[in-house]
Amino acid sequence: MLPLLGATGRPLTCNHEFHFGCLESWSKNNSNDGRCKCPLANCDQIFTCMQVKTAIPGGKPQYFPVGGKYACNNCSDFVNSPALSTNGCDHYFCSQCISELMENKHICPVDKKAYTDIKVSTCVGAPPVATVSWNPPFLALTPAVNLNFHTNEAQ
Numbered sequence: 591m592l593p594l595l596g597a598t599g600r601p602l603t604c605n606h607e608f609h610f611g612c613l614e615s616w617s618k619n620n621s622n623d624g625r626c627k628c629p630l631a632n633c634d635q636i637f638t639c640m641q642v643k644t645a646i647p648g649g650k651p652q653y654f655p656v657g658g659k660y661a662c663n664n665c666s667d668f669v670n671s672p673a674l675s676t677n678g679c680d681h682y683f684c685s686q687c688i689s690e691l692m693e694n695k696h697i698c699p700v701d702k703k704a705y706t707d708i709k710v711s712t713c714v715g716a717p718p719v720a721t722v723s724w725n726p727p728f729l730a731l732t733p734a735v736n737l738n739f740h741t742n743e744a745q
Contacts, residue, residue: 596644596645597609597610597611597642597643597644597645598610598642598643599613599614599640599641599642599643599654600613600640600641601613601626601628601635601637601639601640602637602638602639602640602641602653602715602716602717603628603635603636603637604628604630604633604635604637606628606629606630606633608629610640610642612629613629613640614640614654616629617640617656621656621657623657624638624655624656624657624658624659624660624714625637625638625656625657626638626656637656637715638655638656638657638660638714638715639653639654639655639656639713639714639715639716640653640654640655640656641653641716642654652712653711653712653713653715653716653717654713655713655714655715655716656715660673660682660714662682662683662684662687663681663682663683663699663700664683664684664687664691664699664700665684665686665687667684667686668684669682669683669684669714670684671712671713672710672711672712672719673710673711673712673713673714673715673716674688674708674709674710674711675708675709675711676691676698676703676705676707676708676709677705677706677707677708677709677721678698678703678704678705679698679700679701679703679705681698681700681701682714688708692708706723707721707722707723708721708722709721710722
């Protein structure tokens with residue numbers, strides 16, 4: 591669902607603010623693999639997620655991905671909401687791969703960095719809304735956290 595008219599948006603990597611409709615249109619026309627350069631000519635920041643604020647006072651910001659298809663950094667299937675990443679790096683994984691990673695060595699398969707937590711975000715690039723710490727009962731928590739978002743189909 592798109593925000594209301596009058597909403598402003600900004601790439602999460604810089605603080606440049608735009609009318610959300612303009613930023614969304616820019617990102618659709620200028621993105622590559624779910625990444626987009628800030629629309630300002632003198633800004634080289636690349637973003638994967640946009641923060642959107644409505645004109646309603648006290649409204650919470652919403653987050654929208656630049657692209658709808660992000661490949662899992664382990665198996666290349668699509669990562670859907672929520673986006674799951676290991677702490678210590680910004681690599682995102684599908685729920686199936688995160689579950690397998692939590693059962694094994696606790697090392698990111700991309701950069702080989704050790705991790706202790708899984709960050710849960712509304713979309714790739716958004717700030718975490720929850721953190722799941724690794725401990726033996728993690729697998730028992732999986733249904734409550736609802737990590738069943740692994741898919742091979744485009745959304």
